[in-house]
Amino acid sequence: MATYSARQRPRPVETESAVFAKVAALLLGILVAVLSFFSLLMWADSREARDAAAELTGATSDLAAVHNTALPLNSFAGVVPENSQELAAAHKPYDATLPPVPAGDLVKVHMTLKDLTVEIAPGVKYNTWAFDGHGAPGPVINVREGQTVEMTLTNGGSIPHSIDFHAARIAPNVAFKDVAPGDSIKFRFTASDPGVFMYHCGTKPVLAHIANGMYGAIIIQPKQALPKVDNEYVLVGSEWYL
Structure with missing residues (x-):
């Protein structure tokens, strides 16, 4: 060894x-x-x-509805309120007619964000955030496949906002970034996918901005025109959280 x-x-x-x-x-x-x-x-x-x-x-506690009497926080889905006729007579609905597609290859859209008080029922007012001072939903954008959309967003409100297009194939960190009060942003995208899409504010908390009125519809018509109809309408469903 x-x-x-x-x-x-x-x-x-x-x-x-x-x-x-x-x-x-x-x-x-x-x-x-x-x-x-x-x-x-x-x-x-x-x-x-x-x-x-x-x-x-x-x-933003004032974003809660200001009403003459307290209203219960229950849903009226499927229930007809006793004062439905009164509410219907007093309500001024938006025109749901689909706006025509603008001519040309470039469609310019300019929205100014605003703090706005809307009356959603007699005596029931809601302090909301609005696209283009339009209330909620925001204005309908109607374009044709292949057109270029130039979006200018000006923040006339009191807190940061943004816009998120589900119809746009574009870098979100470039186009959908927050816009401070008093500032503006401009970007372009090609309307490449026909269909009906949503746009909304993408600033955190996103659901709070959407719930307070920051949403709308964008429609991209296919290049080959659809069959002609007498009238076209756009309905955007939503709720107010009182």
Whole structure:
């Protein structure tokens, strides 16, 4: 049997499996660290959204309806109110007629966002955010496939807003970014997909902006005209949360 002194003793040689195990452990540790980092970012983002929603609720308590008498927070779906005839007679509906498609290859649309008070029923007023001072929903945009839409958005309101087109194939961080009060943004997109789409404010908390009136419809007509009809109408369903 060979004997060695401490200085002469050969160094242990790692096997390939041992090296692989160390590399795998190192990579696993890096992966866990990266996942933990992104989890922390997502948690911070969700907390920021909750804080923003809470701040928005506190800062805009006037967005709740102002009415002469308290109204219950229940749905009237399928129920006809006793004063339905009175409400119908007093209500001034928007014209639902579909506007014509503008001529030319370039369609320019300019909307000014405003804080607006609307009367949604006799004696029931709601402080809302509106596209183009139109109330809710926003104005209907009607274009034809292949046209270029040039959108100019001016924020005349008191808080940041934006516009998100479901009909546009465009970088959202460029076109759909927040616009501060008093500022404007302009961008273009090609109406490439025929159909009926929604547009809405995309500023966080998104649902709060939509619920307070920031939504509308954009229609892209196909290049080959549809069969002619006598009249065309656009109806956008929505609710007010009193």
